[in-house]
Amino acid sequence: MTDAIIAINAGSTSLKFGAYGMSAAGSPPLLCRGQIDSMQDAPHFSARNPIGKSLDQHDWGTGHAIDHKEALRFVITWLESNVSAMKVVAAGHRILLGGSRFEVPARIDADMLDYLESLAEVEPSHQTFNVLGARALAETFPGLPQIACFDSSFHKTMPEVAKTYALPKDVRDAGVRHWGYHGISYDYIARQLPHIVPQARRVIVAHLGGGSSMCAMLDGRSVETTMGFAALSGLPMATRSGDVPPGALLYLLRRKLFDGKSLEEMLYHRAGLLGLSGISGDMRVLQESADSRAVAAVEHFVHAMTKYTGAYTAVLGGLDAFVFTAGIGEHSAPVRAALCDKLAWLGVTLDEQANAANGPRISTPDSRVSVWVVPTDEELMIAQHTQALVMHDDNASKITSQSSGAFHLK
Numbered sequence: 001m002t003d004a005i006i007a008i009n010a011g012s013t014s015l016k017f018g019a020y021g022m023s024a025a026g027s028p029p030l031l032c033r034g035q036i037d038s039m040q041d042a043p044h045f046s047a048r049n050p051i052g053k054s055l056d057q058h059d060w061g062t063g064h065a066i067d068h069k070e071a072l073r074f075v076i077t078w079l080e081s082n083v084s085a086m087k088v089v090a091a092g093h094r095i096l097l098g099g100s101r102f103e104v105p106a107r108i109d110a111d112m113l114d115y116l117e118s119l120a121e122v123e124p125s126h127q128t129f130n131v132l133g134a135r136a137l138a139e140t141f142p143g144l145p146q147i148a149c150f151d152s153s154f155h156k157t158m159p160e161v162a163k164t165y166a167l168p169k170d171v172r173d174a175g176v177r178h179w180g181y182h183g184i185s186y187d188y189i190a191r192q193l194p195h196i197v198p199q200a201r202r203v204i205v206a207h208l209g210g211g212s213s214m215c216a217m218l219d220g221r222s223v224e225t226t227m228g229f230a231a232l233s234g235l236p237m238a239t240r241s242g243d244v245p246p247g248a249l250l251y252l253l254r255r256k257l258f259d260g261k262s263l264e265e266m267l268y269h270r271a272g273l274l275g276l277s278g279i280s281g282d283m284r285v286l287q288e289s290a291d292s293r294a295v296a297a298v299e300h301f302v303h304a305m306t307k308y309t310g311a312y313t314a315v316l317g318g319l320d321a322f323v324f325t326a327g328i329g330e331h332s333a334p335v336r337a338a339l340c341d342k343l344a345w346l347g348v349t350l351d352e353q354a355n356a357a358n359g360p361r362i363s364t365p366d367s368r369v370s371v372w373v374v375p376t377d378e379e380l381m382i383a384q385h386t387q388a389l390v391m392h393d394d395n396a397s398k399i400t401s402q403s404s405g406a407f408h409l410k
């Protein structure tokens with residue numbers, strides 16, 4: 001039996017998981033991984049072995065939606081009935097916000113879950129289903145050590161000036177500040193940068209998926225990022241608005257066109273690429289459509305990235321490299337080409353063939369700024385943190401031995 005860690009990454013359009021072996025010698029080796037994607041409109045499950053060979057697939061059908069609870073239940077059942085010679089000894093979860101109490105990965109207990117759940121008032125979408133995942137596993141497998149890894153952690157290095165909004169002190173003291181998200185993904189990319197572009201000090205990373213954001217990194221540390229207080233501002237996303245001036249929101253409330261609840265529903269679920277196009281929030285659908293509204297939505301997305309690239313180049317005092325990652329960033333040659341075209345002024349020259357092949361380097365050798373496609377691996381980061389904490393936590397190892405046998409996979 002291999003002692004295994006399960007890493008759970010609940011995103012807005014997907015639930016991703018990885019199973020890793022515990023390793024005293026270093027990074028935990030991958031046993032298998034998979035995901036349920038397009039959860040809102042055409043859920044599709046796929047699982048792969050460590051070399052990418054398909055292990056299983058399942059479709060729910062177009063027009064069907066599943067929530068995170070159902071997706072997690074499916075994944076656990078699949079692991080139980082399909083993976084042999086594996087005993088799960090720990091689980092790690094991606095949680096969006098650690099708040100002021102949790103800046104680094106930490107062992108989950110009931111008090112922590114209550115605190116993290118209270119932060120759904122800040123980040124009402126992911127935070128709820130992230131906590132739900134940890135609660136569901138705690139109920140099903142009592143005693144299983146669980147670790148929380150936070151998307152907000154990576155941005156703790158932002159300078160005070162970037163963390164602060166120009167609001168009165170009492171409002172800032174009530175907890176209104178710039179957090180930033182997608183940090184587990186940015187952490188993974190930051191750790192790859194020395195191997196890919198060792199000389200690059202000033203780097204912009206664009207994590208473009210169901211949720212999209214950009215991060216300005218200086219020497220591998222976050223100094224600015226587009227998602228602010230909640231995972232709602234910055235770039236337009238699949239169904240989330242991105243930047244909207246506060247005056248416009250006040251106007252909508254003043255005219256009673258929305259109340260707090262319906263405003264939240266609109267900004268999170270009916271805006272962004274879906275709201276702009278009226279067609280879909282899925283970049284694949286928009287790219288294939290000749291409808292002018294789809295074309296305009298993609299243009300808007302690229303425009304927002306162009307603006308932030310200019311701003312972040314100024315914040316960094318120049319730019320050495322640009323990295324694309326996540327669903328759109330890793331797979332959409334047209335989006336990457338459109339942005340690189342706008343960045344010609346920075347000295348970016350696209351290598352069209354390399355772009356069509358999804359990288360890794362998609363700029364020409366003489367491009368002043370090198371541009372890269374780097375697949376992210378949030379699950380590996382979660383597994384590494386989980387292993388480190390479980391192995392070095394005396395309490396955790398006691399609980400591991402008490403609970404051995406609690407969750408054997410066939």
Ligand SMILES: Nc1ncnc2c1ncn2[C@@H]1O[C@H](COP(=O)(O)OP(=O)(O)O)[C@@H](O)[C@H]1O
Binds near residue numbers: 208281331
């Ligand atoms: N080949 C592709 N071309 C364009 N967009 C793609 C492609 N494949 C995936 N995507 C986009 O990536 C998104 C999913 O990104 P991902 O990072 O996996 O999601 P999540 O934000 O849920 O974690 C999908 O909504 C889709 O729009």
Ligand SMILES: CC(=O)OP(=O)(O)O
Binds near residue numbers: 011013096182209211
């Ligand atoms: C923070 C966020 O939006 O995450 P995701 O892209 O996984 O939905």
Ligand SMILES: [Mg+2]
Binds near residue numbers: 012211
């Ligand atoms: Mg994601």
